[in-house]
Amino acid sequence: MAILRPVFYLALLALIIAAPFIFPDFRTQLATLWVFIILSMTWDMTGGQMGYNSLGNILFFGAGMYIAAVVTIALAYDVGEYTNAFGGGTYKFTTTQYFLGMGLGLVFAGLLSAAIAWLMGYLLFQFRGPYFAIGTLGAAIAAGELVSNWEWVGGGQGIALPVYPGDFDVGKLFFYYLFAATGVILFIFLRWLYGTRFAGAINAIRDDEEKAEAMGLHTLRYKQVTWAISAFFVGIVGGISGFQNIHFEPLETAFQTINLGIFMVVCVLLGGKGTLWGPIIGAILFHVIKEVTWNYLLGWQWVALGALIVITVVYFQDGLMGWLARVKPEWFGERVQKKPDLIAEPAE
Amino acid sequence: MKIIEVHDVSKSYGGVKANTDISIDVEKGGITGLIGPNGSGKTTLFNSIVGYHPIDKGSIRFEGNEISKLPVQQIARLGLLRTFQQTRIYGDMNCVQNMLISLPHRKMTLREALTTNTRADHERAEHLLDFVGLYEKRYLRSGSLSFGQQKLLEFAMALMNEPTVLLLDEPTAGINPTLINGLIERLKRANSEFGITLFIIEHNMRVIMNMADRIYCLAHGELLAAGTPEQIQGDQRVVDAYLGAH
Numbered sequence: 001m002a003i004l005r006p007v008f009y010l011a012l013l014a015l016i017i018a019a020p021f022i023f024p025d026f027r028t029q030l031a032t033l034w035v036f037i038i039l040s041m042t043w044d045m046t047g048g049q050m051g052y053n054s055l056g057n058i059l060f061f062g063a064g065m066y067i068a069a070v071v072t073i074a075l076a077y078d079v080g081e082y083t084n085a086f087g088g089g090t091y092k093f094t095t096t097q098y099f100l101g102m103g104l105g106l107v108f109a110g111l112l113s114a115a116i117a118w119l120m121g122y123l124l125f126q127f128r129g130p131y132f133a134i135g136t137l138g139a140a141i142a143a144g145e146l147v148s149n150w151e152w153v154g155g156g157q158g159i160a161l162p163v164y165p166g167d168f169d170v171g172k173l174f175f176y177y178l179f180a181a182t183g184v185i186l187f188i189f190l191r192w193l194y195g196t197r198f199a200g201a202i203n204a205i206r207d208d209e210e211k212a213e214a215m216g217l218h219t220l221r222y223k224q225v226t227w228a229i230s231a232f233f234v235g236i237v238g239g240i241s242g243f244q245n246i247h248f249e250p251l252e253t254a255f256q257t258i259n260l261g262i263f264m265v266v267c268v269l270l271g272g273k274g275t276l277w278g279p280i281i282g283a284i285l286f287h288v289i290k291e292v293t294w295n296y297l298l299g300w301q302w303v304a305l306g307a308l309i310v311i312t313v314v315y316f317q318d319g320l321m322g323w324l325a326r327v328k329p330e331w332f333g334e335r336v337q338k339k340p341d342l343i344a345e346p347a348e
Numbered sequence: 349m350k351i352i353e354v355h356d357v358s359k360s361y362g363g364v365k366a367n368t369d370i371s372i373d374v375e376k377g378g379i380t381g382l383i384g385p386n387g388s389g390k391t392t393l394f395n396s397i398v399g400y401h402p403i404d405k406g407s408i409r410f411e412g413n414e415i416s417k418l419p420v421q422q423i424a425r426l427g428l429l430r431t432f433q434q435t436r437i438y439g440d441m442n443c444v445q446n447m448l449i450s451l452p453h454r455k456m457t458l459r460e461a462l463t464t465n466t467r468a469d470h471e472r473a474e475h476l477l478d479f480v481g482l483y484e485k486r487y488l489r490s491g492s493l494s495f496g497q498q499k500l501l502e503f504a505m506a507l508m509n510e511p512t513v514l515l516l517d518e519p520t521a522g523i524n525p526t527l528i529n530g531l532i533e534r535l536k537r538a539n540s541e542f543g544i545t546l547f548i549i550e551h552n553m554r555v556i557m558n559m560a561d562r563i564y565c566l567a568h569g570e571l572l573a574a575g576t577p578e579q580i581q582g583d584q585r586v587v588d589a590y591l592g593a594h
Contacts, residue, residue: 193462195464196461196462196463196464196465197448197451197453197456197460197461197462197463197464197465198458198461198462200445200448200449200465201449201453201461203438203441203445203449204438204449207438207439207440207441208436208437208438210420210436211432211436211437211438212449213420213421213424214398214420214424214429214430214432214436215424215429215449215450215453215505215509216421216424216425216429216452216453216454216509217421217453218421218425218453218454219421221458222461225458329489333442333487334442334487334488334489335487335488336484336485336487336488
């Protein structure tokens with residue numbers, strides 16, 4: 001078994017690298033799948049591991065998108081003039097400006113989103129359960145409305161970014177690998193993080209926050225750090241999505257509360273919250289179901305998706321991994337283990 | 349040396365006076381008992397000390413510093429820990445996980461929290477689980493354990509946290525009588541070997557008379573008597589309070 005693990009991960013990595021060539025017609029779809037996977041994994045950090053169900057993580061996605069775009073533009077032009085001349089088309093970006101802007105933009109998108117989460121957490125983590133969920137949802141909606149009234153960043157019209165400097169198909173591959181790399185790094189990071197004392201502490205907050213406080217855990221600090229790390233990755237993904245979309249606007253693309261904002265929650269519930277693999281499996285399942293209903297049940301796709309959400313929430317809350325843990329607890333290490341004779345205490 | 353000094357503390361819930369002008373001292377390194385009939389205000393006093401609710405008047409000092417205005421987490425981080433009358437553990441995790449989470453985070457920086465548990469942590473967790481007799485069940489979901497076993501686990505978690513003072517709210521309630529002797533033994537060892545000061549609410553007279561150096565008795569929210577176990581046992585007011593004679 002111990003040998004199988006690296007083999008499994010290597011095969012998986014090979015599949016990730018080869019996927020856009022195995023399915024050349026689905027490159028954009030595969031890139032979108034990575035967005036779902038990353039958002040699900042980051043949502044699960046607070047929702048699954050820490051017990052704080054945020055309905056507003058899309059705020060960091062939108063924030064990342066705008067921050068990355070503004071940084072890229074600001075490196076070459078005056079942002080206000082650029083957004084004002086919407087469609088004027090006299091603004092050219094060199095290849096260096098494009099990639100330098102994107103690189104710096106993504107760094108800022110991640111860091112500033114994390115800072116926003118840290119500050120918001122200070123206020124919102126005073127609330128628990130449904131109050132936290134509604135509070136975060138409100139914050140995300142408010143952010144979308146604020147940005148759509150902010151003329152300096154293009155108001156309701158949004159921002160048009162330069163297109164990828166190079167071949168269109170190479171651009172598709174570029175974005176796929178950018179998302180995939182972010183996702184793989186996030187996976188490796190979480191696999192490590194969930195083995196630390198820190199993860200134990202946020203699990204304790206999920207299971208009984210009062211007990212955790214009584215045991216002297218720095219509950220607020222841990223909650224803020226978790227959300228900030230989560231927002232860091234969401235901000236980066238939002239930033240990449242901005243460049244991939246080329247043009248985006250505040251309410252439907254950046255701060256899309258009712259689409260992506262809810263989808264990431266459903267993905268996690270479907271796959272099983274509070275597990276490393278659950279959000280990934282859930283995201284894949286959800287994406288497939290979503291695309292199938294879009295293709296074969298056109299006109300009814302929202303009804304089908306709504307039904308899926310209702311069924312998951314009412315009947316299948318633990319998700320696939322949760323169900324497995326219930327049916328096969330021994331797979332998850334639950335067992336009676338007697339003391340081995342070697343370390344048994346000598347008879348008194 | 350006095351480690352906890354409760355001076356003239358009052359607490360009422362609406363019209364009900366749960367504690368009236370209570371003064372109690374807990375000696376460092378000793379075992380202090382708190383007894384009294386049901387509803388006499390014992391748990392209220394515990395909650396006041398650990399910061400679960402604000403007190404109406406009086407002062408509470410821990411190691412000489414006023415703590416009556418501090419919130420729960422800050423008091424816990426000073427090393428003043430309590431267990432709950434209704435046992436509280438993390439039911440979905442196994443015993444070892446429960447133990448590892450109980451490592452003293454107050455002594456950790458964020459950097460230290462972002463490391464994996466060491467071999468020594470695991471060994472300490474298993475040693476303490478062995479200490480309370482839960483070694484074999486350490487990989488079982490703690491929520492599936494019996495109430496008595498959960499109490500033992502909560503006690504082990506408290507020891508894992510390396511507190512200076514441990515406030516125990518009825519540690520033997522719900523525990524099988526044959527296990528009680530073992531628990532008394534372990535509490536005494538926790539006090540003598542680990543040097544943890546104990547402050548214990550207990551209904552079982554045999555248990556508390558066996559362990560405590562000094563006992564306080566509450567009745568109707570007021571301090572009725574204080575003294576050594578012998579003095580308390582011989583105090584007619586205490587006997588009357590328990591038997592309901594007035």
